[in-house]
Amino acid sequence: MAGSREEPAQEQDGDTVAGKLENVSRFPRHGWMVSLDHTFPEKRDQKIRPRIGQLPQLIPLFMRYLVWYMYTRARGRKPWIDCITMMHGKQMYGVPLGGIGSGTIGRGFRGEFCRYQMVPGIYEYQTVTANQFIVTIRDPKGKTLYQKVLSVQSQPKKGLESWEWGFNAADGLYCGLYPRSWTVYNIKEQGIRLICRQISPVIPHNYKDSCLPVGAFIWNIENYNPEPRDVSIAFSFKNGTGGSEDKEGECWSEVFEQELEETRVKGVVLHQTLRTLNLRYCLAVKERPEVSVTRSPGFDPLGSGESLWNDLKIDGELDTSDIPVTKTRKGEERAVAVCGKCSISASSSGMIEMALVWDMPQIVFKSKGVTHTRRYTRWFGEELTAAQEMAAYALHHYSRWEDDIEAWQNPVLQDGSLPDWFKSAIFNELYFIADGGSVWLELPEQVTSTLPLHDSRCEYGRFAYLESHEYRMYNTYDVHFYASWALVMLWPELQKSLQYDMAQWTTSADLTPRTHLFRGNKGVRKLANAVPHDAGDPEDEPFVRVNAYQIHDISFWKDLNLKFVLQVYRDHTFFKDRNYLAHMWPVCRAVMDRSFTYDRDGDGLIENEGQADQTYDSWIMHGPSAYCSSLWVAALASMVEMAVELKDTAEQKKFSEALTKAKTALHEKLWNGKYYKFDTCGAPHSDSIMSDQLVGHWYLTLSGSNSEVFQHNCVHSVLKMLYEYNVQRFNNGEMGAVNGMNPNGTIDRYTMQSEEMWVGVTYGLAATMIIEGMVEEGFKTAEGVYRTVYEKIGLGFETPEALYGQHKYRAIGYMRPLSIWSMYWAYTLHQRKKNIASVSDDAVQNDTPFPEEPVKRTRPVADDSDSSDVSQ
Template identity: 50%
Template sequence: MQCVGPDESPTTPRKHIAGLPDFGWRVPFTYECSVKCVPFSKPRLGQIPQYVGLGLRYAKFWIQKKRQGRRPFIDHLNQMKHKPIYGCPLGGIGSGTIGRGYRGEFCRFQMVPGLYNYHVVEADQFIVNIRKQGQTVYQKVLSCAPRKKKKALRSWDFSFPPENGLYHALYPRAWSIYHIPEHKVTLVCKQISPVLPHDYLETSLPAAAFVWEISNESTEDIEVSLTFTFKNGEGTKQDKAGGVWSQAFSTACDGDHEAKGVMIHQEFKGMKCSYGISAKATDAVDVTVKTEFNPRGSGSEVWNSLQNKGHLDTELSSDPSPPTSKGQELASAVCAMTNVSRGAKGHCEFSLSWDMPKVQFASRENMYTRRYARMFDTDGTGASILCAYTLRSYPSWEQKIEEWQTPILQSSSIPAWYKSAIFNELYFVSDGGTVWIEPVKGCKTESHHSTVQEYGRFAYLEGQEYRMFNTYDVHHYSSFALLMLWPKLQISLQYDYGDTVTLEDSEGVKFLMNGVNGIRKVANCIPHDIGDPEDEPWKRVNAYNIHPTDDWKDLNLKFILQVYRDFSATKDTDYLNCMYPKCKVLVESSKVWDTDGDGLIDNGGYADQTFDAWVMKGASAYCGGMWLAALRMMVEMAKQLGISEDQELYQGMLDQGHDSFEKKIWNGSYYNYDSSTSGHHDSVMADQLAGQWFLKASDLQDDKLFPPDHIQKALSAIYKNNVLGFQGGYMGAINGTRPDGSMDLSSPQSEEFWTGITYALAATMIQEGMIEEGFRTAYGAHHVCWEVLGLHFQTPEAYTLNQGYRSLAYMRPLAIWAIQWALEKFHPHLLQAASRGAEKTSGDGDCTVSDVHLNIGANGVDGGGGPEAAAAD
């Protein structure tokens, strides 16, 4: 793998293109990732013996799940393949998502909560038709994705030249530019999804808008039509199950304007769903529809109508089509046609929606209502209402998005790549298998907390491959994104976890690593996760069964750290009063891990924390540091609540633990990995300051607990060894190194680069004033994933020096929002707006969309301008 620095970066300064943000992830349609990544590289020979038993037990577990007709929560035998095709996903938060590739293809569907299908559906397209003097002079499909099923839709022309297209993503918006030089026409498609900070209704909508701008730079008047085609389903066998039907609609959307379109009705495992596609009909835009056509046929009934007339044969009857038979699929089309005078511009507006308000998980024990149904109480046939609302509302969505993003984008002192990454990494908050539901009254897991009742329940996957909801040791890193943007969802999630603390689930479980029998949930501890979408989340927690997690040393502590951090941000005393007794229970149950009575908890020499293949024994920098931070927060919570005896108790525990931590872990240059006699006890761990990071982020800097000179020395050691020691410092932070800077080879995880850990480390550096070092560290992760390995919009948990990756589309990279937290809290001057001249990343002035071929770097990837020094001005 070749990673490059600022002077060698493949991202060149870009020209400002009118109508596009200066920052974001930008590639031409010709871009192809030349790097071949491989999933989960095999452990080294010396590491294999510890995994033999796990492998055998996992194989038995995998077969058992398959016999039950369910997927294992981690399917190591069917890992996601490297597909560098993805772009900005469509849809709000918690109601399913539809992926769209950077070359225009629709892909990666998540209709059923938490379950994905990775298929490019070739019938889902936009088609352009240009006519002059009543004759078609140009007609093509606006997608450059390679085709696999060329027999279907064989009458359609898929030959749009990829060298004439450009894609730009700045989540939750994206722009696709199509230049047609032979007719001096340029098309710009802007897609907009309702992802709006601090909005708890519209943000949940399963919908997106496509706003097309047509520029006619020729000397002739033209007639242009754009046609949106869409078929039922997700590109799976289920699409051919039969019983699918369509229906045209015309619904008022904006004054005298109407949303004209088609709904396609389908069921997913008994859950009703309707897809809707529509276009806005105005005085300048005529809309026609095709209610049904065969997506597996030639497609001539759509193509020829456009070729001959420039529009579709109108079918606006409200009568439904006959339901499909088994083996059939159904597609529909909506066409918007407008006249564009020479030298002028025209506009067409489309919307896509999917209405699936009632959902079940695989166990089918409860029916849940998605959050958006609070606005649109439908029975699964309301896609037309959603389409009309989208066409009416997208301008206000866009205004809110710009108000949110502009202060960051206009800052003169933060690097361009970060302005892209901070928003584009947020894709996972919607495309992470996310489900946002109303509480179910009367069920065993009903929550009575007012926040949950008012704002609903929220869950997202650890990863699209690691299918567990709200995995807590990982969410700890990503929680800054929720707290900053949708704090009520973070609080709701915390209430759900708080409700599990004292509960026990005695269902028997065999743990795969050691074959030991145990129970699903032990009382008086935080569970690993809230459940598997293939089961019944919230009711049966702890889908993870590789290790027993009641003995994990970090989970209880992370709950305490988040409770106080959340309180410090929200000042919600009701929340603190509710959570404090739970935190006390967790401290008491965690005290048993202090095996030698020195006031410091001890790791057990087996997998008992988030680095579940990299064992710690005795006192450790990671868990010991968080233990001290948690005690410091207990002192502060007791003080806030006026409980002086608790304050005194926890202060005494803290003082004793601190003395032991300094004696056992501090070596004069950094905090040792642990206090054992293992060969890696003195390794330099990238995440050794995890406790200090959260403590300072929560406004509880304690110079006695973590002396400033210790922090600076430790960060300097990490920066030298774990960051600068690999690819010149442009690869992120490797988890572990030996004191001489070589890799710690004691486990597969110690030699991995974890994207979220790199971002958290960068946030810690920035909190401590190491701003340039922090941004350079974070840039490495962004650079590797988005500019080298082609992992855009599927950022993994981990990557390696040999171009391997593990767990695509993962939760932890949302930790980049901890950097934003650090900037806003400790360095707000860096977020001051730039002058207009400083906003641009090039001094060459504006260019038009017809000049798009000038704006891409040498390898075709423009991730935002390279890792400029954070304080360059």
């Protein structure tokens, strides 16, 4: 059953041994757990149809979008948002492979290699049949007892028909707890249990290993037989990503041996070109006295696979005598394989350690565009040997990675006050940091030499991730505002780097004319002192041409400038970095001065202008609105506190006066006695109860602000209303908080976005409830999201932006759900206030729940047997 712990079946004479052997696998007690034959109870799709009443404002947009779409396609470009051929979730994904910013390979929970993000920002959704693990079991006399592909898929229609497919899915169990996963294969008829541990080096505060394009597969092999067994695990992999480009030819392979201190590995490197970029796949096995390694440097993945299969069947090894050195011709493909074989005594265990590396050191976003270099090349930069070196590095250090991961995760996993579903959700939603199209790039010396020394980009480079797998814009800032809690808590230097980029682009202008699709109005790409919506499209030239988003004129969005200010304030409360604050202060002043011009009537609140001018880009607001006014007063309060910190008395006075005026207007114009109204235009939907109306309070409170910007009694009244209406009256309280709810208890269907539930917004609301003492309600609100996404509709590891009450979802693989990390920060602060009254306010603000440096190993690398305490 999804989410529950299922013990693998025990074999004869194996009860005592099983308890011992399970410790070796470091199998967790928490995570997302399903059997390999699991099916999800609900099927949804993305065929969204607007309601009749929503059509008038959308039809003109659609017509203009259609013209733009066809023009973009005619130029050979992918549109940054494709509303014509939207993606659909496949109910198959598990923990992806790879570190941050160097490309990722998605894996299904049944073991498929099925989603490739090699070309920056572009996803390819092919399940590659030739990428497999094969087990061979032999008795002491050398007789092959069992050989099978460790895949539940049936015999492929084309290719590899000599292989034996169809592992019994009922005999397998999967557990995902990012950045690791475990797959258990119970081969009952042979008295063998295999446990494959997949590890990616995604480690908080580690800025070297976390960027590596590697994954380790550690196979624990448990023998429950009264006599020894020889067990081989072979790993095969083909060129490309499963698409038509794989047959372009020019692939070649070579075997290698590599040593790193006492670690010796053997493997195969597969060289190829992918969209003009050099890519090398590398497969490696760690050689030990009890593990022999053989390799196949080339076989035809389109053929029957008979030669490789029979090689394994004869003696559990691969034949390396025929080494191909020629390049493939057009129409051909090439696959390679490695194999580890070990002899396992009766009622004992063995281990085979493997690594997969994909090395694409340079990337180009646009044909003949700027060449960028990935960060990992700082340590692994030699083109011909980098992949081999990273493979050896991974197999030498993976145990340390696991120690660090466990030291990071255990405070959460061992906290009895936290619900089990949350322990799965908080780590598994973190997949998006790596698998969200992220790039982590070195800046060239001619750029860093112009930056001040305190600028994080000098040492940590440039980091960017997509808004979603479908909405291909880097660092979409109105959304990153929610997601940034993950970065600021786990990789703060990446948050700083992103902010330095945004500050630089904010003050600049791009006066290139363009037509905005929503209204057809003319404008320019970007005005000065307007925070960018995004850092650009990977199909264009990001970081050079920002603001790929073209639906609205984002230079006049009301929330972007305020979100920049609030992030600077929040970041400073975490970092206490005065250089950072001083650098950002002039930019904050400039964007706030621009925002003051949005107060058209001088009442102290900025006005929305009857168009979608904020993150809810089809939910139109008029005049002062709950959402933007909440951000406005919070930003003013942040400016006051930052001015005090910097001893800027003139600005402190200016913003203090503005804050006093804004707080009064907020209460007079939007407070109705129970909650803040959606807006002030007087239309029926103006009384909508918006789930995101306390967004400013959320940020201020979690940043440690002591000023009561939002009246305490008002905040609690709003939270109770939201829980009763937006949560409890939406899908029986089992799917988070709907964005808009009418006072009569019906869903606000004024626009498509008002009737959606946004996952990231719900997590932010849950965090607000928790910090305000509504802990049970907060976790209950968020639990409905997790249960729906991971257990009911099967969209884990591609969590969408939005869910409808029934049948539909929107925008798979989305950034905003990373806001779940604000829930843990809220919980941490609440527990400290509750249990440690002696802790000063400053200590509460300064402490982060995780150490600033990678945790030191707690036991020797080789001592896997002493891991029983890890999951207790």
